[in-house]
Amino acid sequence: MKSRLNIFLKYFLIAGFAFVIISCSNTKFLKEGQLLYTGAEINIENDTLPKKDKNELKAALEENLTPKPNSSFLGLRPKLYAYNATKEPKKQKGIRYWLKYKFGEEPVLLGDVDREFNKDIIENYSENKGYFNAKATYDTVSKNKKAKVIYTLKPGARYLISNVNFQADSSVINQEIQKTKEKTLLKKGNPFDLDVIKAERERIDNNLKENGFYYFNPDNIIVQADSTVSKNHTVEMNVKLKENTPDLAKAQFxxxxxxxxxxxxxxxxxxxxxxxxxxxxxxxxxxxxxxxxxxxxxxxxxxxxxxxxxxxxxxxxxxxxxxxxxxxxxxxxxxxxxxxxxxxxxxxxxxxxxxxxxxxKELQSLRLEALGRTNSANYAGSELNLNWTHRNFFRGAEQFKASVYGAFDVQIGGPKDAENIFRAGTNVQLSIPRIVAPFRFNSSSAFVPRTNIILGYEFQNRTTLYTLNNFNASFGYTWKENVRKEHELKLIDITFVDPANVTPKYLESIGNSQYLKRAVEPQLIYGPTYSYTYTTTMLPRKNTFYYKGMLDLAGNITGLLTGANYKKGEVKEIFGVPFSQYAKIENDFRFYHKFAEKTSIATRLIAGAAIPYGNSENIPFARQFFVGGSNSIRAFRARTLGPGSYDPRTQEAGFLFDQSGDIKLELNAEYRANLYKFLNVAVFADAGNIWLVNEDPDRPGAKFSKDFLSEVAVGAGVGLRLDFSILLLRLDLAMPLRVPYYEKGDRWAFDRINFGDGSWRRDNLILNIAIGYPF
The missing domain is CATH 3.10.20.310 (membrane protein fhac)
Structure with a gap:
């Protein structure tokens, strides 16, 4: 490992040295008399101005100056070098055109800077912020064919508001304005600020629009600042209607x-x-x-x-x-x-x-979909869906959807004799645009609440192993408080799994494994579920947030009424099938920070736990957690990681089974950037695992313990995203950096990395192909 590290450092230093050389040589491309503009500096000369106010004013002024210098990274300008060093392309396409005009940046020269214009901006902006006697000067400093402009501002004392008057008269519109003057944004003692004055006019307009004045406009309000009636750098603010306000704007409708x-x-x-x-x-x-x-x-x-x-x-x-x-x-x-x-x-x-x-819209539609897919668990398959939608089923805007589908997944790699999967089913949904309940539900939201009824059936066949019949039904509501907050409550969510045709091959393969036996036992799951979503991702902000929390309570009331207790051997059944009893909670936190228009970092934390009790010793397989795959920890194949430090390679060759757990912890981080038009790139890291609540003798190391952090898997990789607006195709290549089922103390895999070894690449480089972002 030491020799590999030395080689890596050697090439890294060489590359870094070359990068510095080429980035510092941009000035050699300048013509005689040209100077590269490196930016502006603003000095504020006012010893009485508080440091906070001075920094805010300086930052705002720098933001308003034009033009901006060429972008830099650690003091270097690689984009400028790409423009300068690339020859003029013959055509408006190709790598040369992309390097020069898409990735590269044309040099910003001192001659492009209108210093008088910037001086006026500094003075005008300062006056708009209450520095009425602001004066600015500028000077240019040049060295080694580079130049910067230094602006010096003498803002003087800042004017404060001494009093706020709302001119009164007997008109209806003026009476409405007077009612809200206590909520004015113009406060005595605050600095004069043109932006606050504009916001005050908007506030008055918004209030009038809520009271019948449909044709009113913020421009019908004038706010006068009078500095002649006050002393000690203060102004008096007078708010009133303009004399030429149209009669229609003053009418209440x-x-x-x-x-x-x-x-x-x-x-x-x-x-x-x-x-x-x-x-x-x-x-x-x-x-x-x-x-x-x-x-x-x-x-x-x-x-x-x-x-x-x-x-x-x-x-x-x-x-x-x-x-x-x-x-x-x-x-x-x-x-x-x-x-x-x-x-x-x-x-x-x-x-x-x-x-x-x-x-x-078209009230009825019929759609046939054919899908192809592949996943990191070496399965490839296809699915055919036939969907019928009626958007006005009972003439009350009820949406009725019915679908039938068939699908198959075939093992294309990995262990031999792996089982193929065939699925077929049907699903019907009725969504009613109101709350159907014995009580009255009033909503003042902009979103119509809905009552949802769902019925479904799926037939699943694992070729020579077993067949599952899955029945599901639910009844519940969805409603949104506003664009950020959404609730979903299913009063009843029923799942019934009826296994059939369990083959001797499967029974022989699983041996005495209770975990695998449970996969072919009848399961009855029912109870309420609730989820809450809060998001700001649709807002034009640099920092946005997404949270979804889910609570699943199965069989709780029935278990309480019947006194079910598996520990005492009192397992209760409904129609000959033991019902599941558990409590499950899951939290999904996401944070997004935007550096630029198409450059951002996305992070996600998932934490969940499911606790069986009463009538159940274990969580039903369908309600457990899974990790691995294209939307999870991408360095591990789908559903093959965990639980805990359990080594899935110890299972019988050729017989793979999805690994599941009762506790889940996952953390993801991804840096996203745009390369060219539809082509985006990402660098990512994933970490996490699943664990069991109870000990499982068939899966040693699976139980959650105080040493859970030592069992966290870590993976990293790079990805390409082809964004075609209507479709985003994602290609992520990942490799494991920490493997929880290796020997304790030897779980970090850095010393095993060997890109030159075909066997290592085959076992450790995982390609994930998916549609859409992982989170």
Whole structure:
């Protein structure tokens, strides 16, 4: 290992030295008189300004200066060198074009810097932040064909707000403004700040939009700063309506008519069928409460509009209900386009007629899918799915989905005589856009809550081993508080596994292994499950977060009522099958940090535990945890890692079985960057394992103990991601760095790495091919 390390260090130092040489030689490409611009420096001369304020002002000013110098890494500029050193390509494609114009950066010269313009930016920005007498100067420093610009700012004293006045009058709009003046963002003693003034105008506008002033605009508000009435560098702020504010902007509107067209089509508009405003009395529709529905074919029940529309006759217009209604109509999932118009009434003053023009999707669709797949466990296969969807099953925007499928997975490598897998099944789902329950459920969310009913059956055949019949059914609800928070509650989630055709070959292969025997025993799992998701990944932020927590409680009430206790030999059965009793919790934390538009780091932590008790000694196989594979610890084949320090190689040759556990801990980190258009690259590291709660004599070392950290597996690798917008193909090549089933003290595998050995590469380099990101 020492010799390999010395060779590695040697080449690393040579490469690093060459990198420094080529990166420092950018100036040799400059023409006579040209200077490479290396950036700007800002000095602020004000001894009375607090350090925090000075640093904030300096950082903001540097961000506003243009242009930015060439990017650097550890003081070097490899992208600039790539541009300079690459000859002009003959065509706008190829590696030379990519190096020069895609990876490379054109040099930023001192001549590109408008120093007077930047000086004005510094002065204007400083004044906008309350430094009314700011003065700036600049100087240029050059050396060795490089130049930087030093700007010196003398901001003077910062002006503070001495008083805030809201001009009052008897108008309705002014009375609304006066009601919220206590919530003003302009606070006495705070610095004058133009950004805060803009935010205050937006605040007033938002409040007025919630109180009927549909046509109001932030520009109708003026905030005047008067420094003549105050002393000691203070200003008085006066907030008032502009004198030329249009009468329409000062009018407060209420809703008169609400008209819904649930079968709106743009082609009919061109034919003159829809003309707005219109007289509902002349339309072939009907009234449902305060809503007038134009639906001659009666495709939709009017109740769905009553639940989705938040405006009623006589309501004061407000933007919250405006947006809420549109979002709820969209989340019904049955309309392709949702449009609304508020038209000023011809006959009534300050009244709106609200029109909702809804273009439905195709109500029924039939789709046939053929899929091909492979995984790191040496299986390749195909799947055929036939799916039928009806988006308005009972005319209430209920979504009904039915599917039938067939699939097979064939062993293409690894141990000989491994078993192929065949699956076939059917699944039906009904999603109702409301909470079906004996109690009333009110939701003010922009997302329609749903009741979900699912029934399914799957036939699974492991060729010469056994056959499984899987039945599942569930009833529950999903609802979202907002775009970040989502809940899913299954009041009942039932799984029944009925083994059949267990062959003598399987029984002979497993011997006395209780773990493998449980795979072919009847299983009955039922109980409630709940999951909660919180995410900010859809927001345009540098740092975003994702969390999903799941709680699964099986057989708890039944176990309590029947007094089930396997330790005392009192195992209870339902229809001749022992029911499972356990508690399971799983947590998935993810954190994303964006360095640039297409460069980021993603991390994930998964922690979960399942505890059997009462009627069960073990967790059902279908509810246990697994690790390894393309979306987990990628240096180990799917479901072959763990539990604990158990060595799966000790199993009988040619007979592999998925390894499962009751406790799971996994940590992943991945650096992602864009190389060229659709081509992305990643460097990643994965760590984790699974463990059992109870001792298993068939799998020594599998139980969770205080030494669990010594049994954590570690892998690392590199990957390519081909992002075609509608499809992301992922290729990850990983190798193990720490193997938990090696001898304790010898689990790190650095000394075994040998890329020149074909046998080592075959056993340790794992290629994962998958669709989408792993997390």
């Amino acid at each position: 209420t809703i008169d008519k609400v008209v819904v067209f649930p079968n709106y089509n743009i082609r009919d508009v061109k034919k003159g069928k829809y003309k707005i405003p219109m007289n509902p009395d002349s339309l072939s529709g009907y009234a449902y409460g305060d809503i007038f529905v134009v639906d001659p074919d009666k495709k939709f029940k009017p109740k769905i509009f009553d639940r989705a529309l938040y405006f009623e006759k006589g309501d004061l217009y407000n933007r919250k209900d405006h947006n809420l209604t549109l979002n709820r109509l969209i989340s019904l999932g049955v309309f392709k386009f949702v449009k609304n118009e508020f038209v000023v009434s011809d006959s009534l003053q300050h009244k709106f007629d609200a029109y909702y023009l809804l273009t439905p």
